[in-house]
Amino acid sequence: MTDAAAPDPAQAGAAPQRRNRHIPEPMPAPLPFQPMSLGRSTAYVAASIMIGLTQGIAQGFVSTNIPQIAGDLGATQTQASWLLAAYLIPRASLTLLLMKIRAQYGLRRFAEVAIVAYLAVAVMSFAIFDLRSALLVQFFSGMASAPLSTLAFLYMLEPLPPAWKMRLGLPLVLATVSLGPLLARVLSPALMGDQGWFGLHVMTLGLAAVGLALVYLLPLRSPPRVRAIVPMDLVSWLLIFVGFGGLTVAFVMGSIYWWTEVAWIGWVLVVSVIALTAAVVIELHRKYPLLDIRWLTTPAMLHLTVTLLLFRLVLSEQSAGAPRMFQALGITQGQLVPLFTVISVATVLGGLALIPFMRADRVPLFHIIALVLIAAGAFMDSHSTVDTIPSQMMLSQGMIAFAGTLFMAPAMLRGLMAALARGPNYILSFIVIFLSTQSLGGAIGSGIFSTVINNRQALHLQVLREDLTAADPLVAHEIAIRASGLAAQIADPALRQAQAVSMIAQTASNQAYVMAYNDAYFATFLVAVFALCALLLHLFRDWLAARWTVTSATPSDAPSNTQAELKP
Template sequence: MSDAPATPAPAPLMPLPRALAYIGASTVIALTQGLAQGFISTNIPQIAGDLGATTTQASWLMAAYLIPRATMPLLLIKLRTQYGLRRFAEIAIVIYLAVALMSFSIFDLRSAITGQFFAGMASAPLSTLAFLYMLEPLPPAWKLRLGLPLSLSVIAVGSHLARVISPALMGDAGWQGLHVMGLGMAAVSLGLVYALPLQSPPKIKVIAPLDLVSWVLISVGFGGLIVGFVMGPIHWWTEVPWLGWLMALSIACLTLAVAIELNRAAPLVDIRWLVSPAMLHLTITLLLFRLILSEQSAGAPRMFQQLGVTQGQLVPLFAVISAATILGGLALVPFMKPGRVARFHVVALVMIAAGAWMDSNSTLDTRPAQMMASQALIAFAGSLFMAPAMMRGLMAAMARGPNYILSFVIVFLSTQSIGGAAGSGLFSSFINHRQALHLQVLREDLATTDPLLMQDIASRAATLIRQFPDTALARAQAMAAIAQDASAQAYVMAYNDAYFLTFLVAAGALFALLLHLFRDWLAARWPLTSPHVPEPLK
């Protein structure tokens, strides 16, 4: 008789109704997290009014939410491994529900910032739970092919759906309406987590004391970078000294964390693997792509805000963006294979470049309806790019062992969280810089004695003479209106410059990728062989 171990029988497939229930739970949990973040970023001016604060002060709410979102997953992955997945899921969702209840006690800016910090901390596990619930009912062959693109698309669509939902909620009940919505989603998620438990793998003791030291240092470093990128464009980078000190502290903490991890036998993060050529290429790709996608979050909505378009008028645009995000994930399912990652990225970069080029021709008369096609292209490309990139990283990590999955997850989350904040901050800084230059040029033109300008002033003054009988006052009002139009025109020109820069970056990345593929094609067609060495005579 053979001594070979018997092949384990494959796990039975989950019944279809229960599998759909797990997929639905994944969707609800992902939207719970995505809507919570989107509600804050979308409604900063309105929330500032409710709190009696300025928009600049209320921007700290976004920073307070993002800091734990970027840093908590590093520790949560090990907590999940050591204490069990099921307990992790149940405790995480209970804490999130408690934080949602706490939000009703917010009454000023200080309590709001504290509440948002705890909300970001409590929501950090939800993306992981949504991902795990999507994969749980699927057979192994479909986990990466179907579960990965669907889960990433649903996680990404939450912030877009927040712009669709929040105008109605804010119009009816103000910020309290957002709290009620968040509490309701958290309560539904709690019921789903307890009704549909996840299978928990064996518990392994993986947390070491130095893990906590490294995590604190990485958290301070990531947190400082996020605060810098959020507040830098608002206060301007060189105007307040504390921004420079904060960025220096962040770099020092990250440097110290790297030094500790490089000298550990079982590091929290495998730095040597992360700086390997393959992982550096993947990290730069993810970061570059996240910067490019900032055009959608920090571009069109803020441009329309400058043009006087209300949040309610943006609802159809973001409904289209949300649909395109989901369709992008579904489009991957029939073709998702490891060997096709580069092809997906080529198509995605083409679509982003095309969408950014279309947006770069905006005018003062551009409205959301004119940008639906371009923004849908960019949203579709976002889903088309992210899932294949994550699949490549996960497969590379799993090929080296379970310990490397944590290192890859840290790379993925840091490029998404910090990359999103950095992209928004750099995009806004570029806009402010270009707007100031364009406005200076336009003001120089307004200061001249151009006959067409004088004719425009006279025409506007004639229409205002009924409101202002004083001719000089009517003329002054006409000149103020022209100056206001010039400021709006300068903003549109600055956004066009940013859209065109996005097009150039996407086109440059596309050219580099095609060049890389061409090199690989040449290497496969004409492989390098060593010169023929004749055998020695016998």
């Protein structure tokens, strides 16, 4: 008892610090590479692809089928749009805490609990009977799917040797994660069929069950556990959760309810800004912060953040552009399957094209090629008409999808290298940058794109209506032609006349929508060109700085050489 009460003096000061619940331990370093057989390595890569597709397809099922889901739930399309917001709210910030949870409780346990939770939520989906239960399930589904993106990365990197982790693993896993929502658009029409949302639930449950089997059959190696979570981490995360969640809700629903029509959107934005400001203030005054705000605000990291956010906004043209334009023109989801099949193939090809050439010094070249492709694709789309069909946009949309993977993987490579150079603790800060720009950037980009479309459509429709007057001989002639074409279906001349006028009004509305989307496509083209010019100027500045350094160093060497020659 006496020995136990008198610990070694040399350890007396260290032991209380390790037990202090307010001081986190350093994040563990990555485990050394352990070679695997070719078959087992292939199994881990396949598990990564399956898990990445599982979470992406589940998200795509919700965003793709809002109108059909609204009908199944007996809700309006506006009410059903809350399902997407409920799914995205936890995903925007939960990954910030998941890395510390993984370090504290072990990687293997983290993987097992994550996939079991996802399977449980997939089973809960069969209990949906109204909008409220659907919202609750979608919120938990967003929480349960957040760890799957991390698991997809970990399973892809586990079997690869260090030289191939970034060169092969990073492009493949990013292409896989991007592929999921696109495949959801390809699979949805066949799965919906006569069963409605039930078919999507069955598919999600099946994918979750396969993921569960893979996680238990192929365990991940777990680094030593450390006590990574301290109480103030939870306070900071809660504020970030409120801030990111509020921004997600505002930008997803803002263009639907319209920004100035309802007061609660403004209050949500105010609360979000206050919560994020409080989180930044707390983190700046912590000795062991959850996020290193000072590092995140360095010029290099700010440049990376703006680049990722800007690119995500530009890519919103593909998710919020072409599909919604065709929907406004009466094109069904089934008719869009070939278009999204091409987009899916282009996404995979973009990841595969990086593998032979992936190197840190080639990142600017990849970004230049990606921006050129996006600018060209958006410019081609900006010439759409009411007669445009999905097959006519396959090339332009395929170029944009190819550019998406070509841009994202090199950008993440640069960020990871900057974080690893400073130590494992900085990986968490970079992951926050990457995921927040992707999750929030997607919501913000879609909200801005939809807002521009609605505003421009109303403007174009007003101009068209001013030109469409019954006194115009061309309008009167068109009404007469359409009315005569309806003679076989409608006997009453007055009803035929009214129906003909309604058809012309619908045509004008469609024309206004197409003109609005053309404006948005052209704006995307201009943003891509601006980003390309900014990148080229940045590279030119770096080149001039390097030349100036060499030139300024040369004269300083010349006198010493001359003096050396003059010495006897």
